[in-house]
Amino acid sequence: MRRNSLPVPDMMKKHLLAGVLISAILIFCVTPARADVEFLGNATPPSEPLTLWYRRPAAKWVEALPIGNGRMGAMVFGGVDEEKLQLNEDTLWAGGPYDPVNPEAREALPQARQLVFEGKYREAAKLISAKIMSKPLSQMPYEPACNLILSFPGYASVENYRRELNLDTATADVSYAANGVHFSRAIFASPADQVIVVHLTADKKGSISFVARLQTPQNASLSTEPSGSLVLRGVNGDSRGIKGALKFEVLARILKEGGKISTNSDSVAVTNADSATILIAMATSYRNYHDVSADPGAAIKTTISAAAKKSPEALLNRHIQEHRRLFRRVSLDVGRTDAVQLPTDERIENFHNGQDPQLAALYFQFGRYLLISSSHPGGQPANLQGLWNESMNPPWQSKYTININTEMNYWPAEPCNLGECVEPLIDMVRDLSETGARTAQEMYGASGWVAHHNTDLWRATGPIDGPEWGMWPTGGAWLCDHLWDHYEFSGDRKFLKEVYPVLRGAAQFFLDTLTEDPTNHWLVTNPSVSPENQHPGGSAVCAGPSMDEEILRDLFANTIKASEILGTDEQLRTKLGAARARLAPLQIGSAGQLQEWLADWDLQAPEIHHRHVSHLYALYPSWQINTFDTPELVAAAKKSLEIRGDESTGWATAWRINLWDRLHEGDHAKQILDFLLSPQRTYPDMFDAHPPFQIDGNFGGAAGIAEMLVQSRALQTPGPTEKHEIELLPALPAAWPVGSVTGLRARGGFEIDVAWRDHEMTAVRIRSVGGRAATVRYNNRAKEIQLKSGDAVQLDSQLQRLGKQ
Ligand code: FUC
Numbered sequence: 001m002r003r004n005s006l007p008v009p010d011m012m013k014k015h016l017l018a019g020v021l022i023s024a025i026l027i028f029c030v031t032p033a034r035a036d037v038e039f040l041g042n043a044t045p046p047s048e049p050l051t052l053w054y055r056r057p058a059a060k061w062v063e064a065l066p067i068g069n070g071r072m073g074a075m076v077f078g079g080v081d082e083e084k085l086q087l088n089e090d091t092l093w094a095g096g097p098y099d100p101v102n103p104e105a106r107e108a109l110p111q112a113r114q115l116v117f118e119g120k121y122r123e124a125a126k127l128i129s130a131k132i133m134s135k136p137l138s139q140m141p142y143e144p145a146c147n148l149i150l151s152f153p154g155y156a157s158v159e160n161y162r163r164e165l166n167l168d169t170a171t172a173d174v175s176y177a178a179n180g181v182h183f184s185r186a187i188f189a190s191p192a193d194q195v196i197v198v199h200l201t202a203d204k205k206g207s208i209s210f211v212a213r214l215q216t217p218q219n220a221s222l223s224t225e226p227s228g229s230l231v232l233r234g235v236n237g238d239s240r241g242i243k244g245a246l247k248f249e250v251l252a253r254i255l256k257e258g259g260k261i262s263t264n265s266d267s268v269a270v271t272n273a274d275s276a277t278i279l280i281a282m283a284t285s286y287r288n289y290h291d292v293s294a295d296p297g298a299a300i301k302t303t304i305s306a307a308a309k310k311s312p313e314a315l316l317n318r319h320i321q322e323h324r325r326l327f328r329r330v331s332l333d334v335g336r337t338d339a340v341q342l343p344t345d346e347r348i349e350n351f352h353n354g355q356d357p358q359l360a361a362l363y364f365q366f367g368r369y370l371l372i373s374s375s376h377p378g379g380q381p382a383n384l385q386g387l388w389n390e391s392m393n394p395p396w397q398s399k400y401t402i403n404i405n406t407e408m409n410y411w412p413a414e415p416c417n418l419g420e421c422v423e424p425l426i427d428m429v430r431d432l433s434e435t436g437a438r439t440a441q442e443m444y445g446a447s448g449w450v451a452h453h454n455t456d457l458w459r460a461t462g463p464i465d466g467p468e469w470g471m472w473p474t475g476g477a478w479l480c481d482h483l484w485d486h487y488e489f490s491g492d493r494k495f496l497k498e499v500y501p502v503l504r505g506a507a508q509f510f511l512d513t514l515t516e517d518p519t520n521h522w523l524v525t526n527p528s529v530s531p532e533n534q535h536p537g538g539s540a541v542c543a544g545p546s547m548d549e550e551i552l553r554d555l556f557a558n559t560i561k562a563s564e565i566l567g568t569d570e571q572l573r574t575k576l577g578a579a580r581a582r583l584a585p586l587q588i589g590s591a592g593q594l595q596e597w598l599a600d601w602d603l604q605a606p607e608i609h610h611r612h613v614s615h616l617y618a619l620y621p622s623w624q625i626n627t628f629d630t631p632e633l634v635a636a637a638k639k640s641l642e643i644r645g646d647e648s649t650g651w652a653t654a655w656r657i658n659l660w661d662r663l664h665e666g667d668h669a670k671q672i673l674d675f676l677l678s679p680q681r682t683y684p685d686m687f688d689a690h691p692p693f694q695i696d697g698n699f700g701g702a703a704g705i706a707e708m709l710v711q712s713r714a715l716q717t718p719g720p721t722e723k724h725e726i727e728l729l730p731a732l733p734a735a736w737p738v739g740s741v742t743g744l745r746a747r748g749g750f751e752i753d754v755a756w757r758d759h760e761m762t763a764v765r766i767r768s769v770g771g772r773a774a775t776v777r778y779n780n781r782a783k784e785i786q787l788k789s790g791d792a793v794q795l796d797s798q799l800q801r802l803g804k805q
Pocket residue numbers: 384396401405532611612649651690694
């Protein structure tokens with residue numbers, strides 16, 4: 001991979017010396033070399049309670065604050081001598097279009113299957129390693145674009161410094177006073193105008209001076225434009241033999257009121273301005289996974305010119321309006337104490353004291369904020385770090401790990417009323433159904449499509465990393481849950497019709513590849529793994545791990561249901577029904593646990609506390625195990641959870657919260673949430689510590705809080721009829737005796753506001769979005785409701801009607 005090279009274009013060379021001299025003088029004038037700034041006085045806490053805030057600039061990346069418009073993101077450090085915005089663009093990944101399928105795979109598969117069925121797992125893994133794994137063995141990393149650095153005149157001391165991220169306005173603000181002048185910085189990534197805006201103001205005219213530069217680890221060249229713009233043009237990195245095929249461009253235009261602006265070869269200086277605004281736009285040549293012919297320069301020039309015509313206030317207003325359209329749909333109140341007056345890092349340190357319920361609400365809304373900021377229609381889905389990554393070689397390439405992590409990213413989306421934010425994921429699944437059809441054909445000789453345990457910008461679908469991780473054919477099938485759920489939560493039949501071929505293709509692959517297990521004659525996946533968990537046979541490679549059978553039970557049921565609703569594919573429906581009946585059933589093992597594998601291996605596996613709890617997919621996110629219909633399996637799932645333990649990596653901890661919610665054990669779930677929100681699993685900027693940073697824990701944690709308050713499911717009744725159930729406060733923790741939530745969504749297309757006091761529900765308002773019927777449950781009571789789309793009903797604690805609205 002090429003890094004740290006900043007070739008200087010020829011035309012610039014002759015101006016270089018002069019440029020360096022001017023730049024040195026400017027930097028010297030406005031940035032005296034200074035060690036530490038002294039921070040005096042205590043800023044007052046922000047008035048908006050949904051704010052993360054701090055008394056010092058960020059010293060580390062996981063202290064910086066994330067902003068994003070779904071496509072472009074920045075981590076804002078908020079320094080006094082120097083502001084740093086670490087910038088990302090969501091299509092800037094290494095490599096170019098590629099097909100990783102191993103041409104030897106298809107021939108080797110029957111032998112691998114045979115070895116697995118004979119119990120020769122190590123030999124199977126060896127063969128898979130040699131002949132079946134993809135080439136290259138890894139996928140492409142997500143990469144940073146550059147840093148914007150603003151060097152300010154130094155100060156020996158500043159007063160009342162405050163750095164914050166207001167979740168309601170989606171702005172990062174910095175303010176302080178120095179030499180009697182009060183300075184403010186507002187930074188936001190606008191989805192409305194497709195620019196990142198840095199707006200610098202002071203309460204005394206002529207006080208704004210700084211030098212702006214861009215720095216990058218990419219192979220790129222920097223230039224400036226006399227109008228006061230910084231321009232970075234580069235190409236993405238190569239990786240694992242796949243050549244970088246993307247061009248990218250960053251444009252930062254600096255505008256000021258009053259004072260002077262001067263430009264040299266690699267920086268722009270503003271001196272003694274009254275205010276200044278920096279507009280940043282970024283783009284790559286990526287059009288889609290097989291087309292990299294877009295013109296990034298043309299696109300961003302137009303964007304910046306349009307934004308420059310608007311005042312900073314207008315840009316801010318348009319940004320806030322678009323953000324609030326989504327953000328304000330849901331409110332959560334679980335109590336508030338004086339702890340809200342403290343900076344966020346101190347609150348995280350103290351959370352274990354149990355005196356700060358509002359921090360859980362802040363964490364919940366931060367999860368929603370992160371999803372809005374990292375997954376906007378038209379952009380890429382949220383990856384392992386959402387949108388925010390500073391490294392050319394991030395952990396797990398910051399890609400899409402689809403054996404849990406990407407799915408978890410989207411767990412809060414539908415219940416937390418952010419259905420639009422799922423669109424990038426749906427688009428990705430559509431792409432995967434194309435690339436995965438090639439993989440299905442070339443690798444397995446099968447119809448339909450398949451994706452293994454990871455994918456990247458190029459929608460690679462082959463098995464990677466090694467058999468223990470990658471030999472898992474069920475990633476695409478699991479992603480299909482999110483397509484079905486998007487329908488369930490909205491009732492949008494047009495959408496269902498559009499994505500039905502994707503569901504059908506995923507199911508068809510398994511009709512072609514499921515194999516009869518010689519002992520029980522069940523239809524099983526082979527070769528596969530129970531994600532990343534070794535069994536006692538010396539490998540993770542196996543046949544029919546419980547998770548696969550569970551995912552396929554849902555995929556087949558949802559495809560059957562969709563075909564019934566759409567009145568199509570009757571024959572396929574029959575085939576799917578027959579295959580579904582022959583999948584391996586859920587089994588209870590000798591310790592009373594839910595079996596993770598076909599054999600009762602759980603207690604002999606090398607890592608009984610393993611972070612993945614794949615077999616518990618049946619309890620959450622699926623509803624195959626639930627407190628209403630399957631009491632024995634509920635007990636078995638609980639036993640498995642107890643064996644696994646509560647504390648794990650970030651996302652694995654978050655999964656456990658949702659699982660205990662489904663067991664209706666809110667106090668247990670809350671105890672795990674307390675661990676997730678401790679400094680061991682939450683960084684000062686509230687990013688989830690896997691560790692290192694991985695965003696799935698944030699999203700899984702937010703989903704876990706929603707699931708304490710409202711749960712909903714679709715009953716799989718045969719035929720085109722649809723039946724739904726909504727449970728109110730199913731796992732309310734005792735620690736939150738009073739509270740309310742508004743705007744949560746339920747399957748069947750409902751919007752729910754619910755309030756409680758003394759641990760009891762006081763009232764619920766249910767508004768229909770999809771016009772379907774549902775059973776509402778609270779405690780042991782149930783009530784049938786049937787509302788027209790747009791109508792609402794209010795019920796009391798006895799589920800008696802309070803009046804129609
Ligand atoms: C899976 C997990 C790891 C990590 C990685 C990105 O492999 O087992 O914990 O989250 O994905």
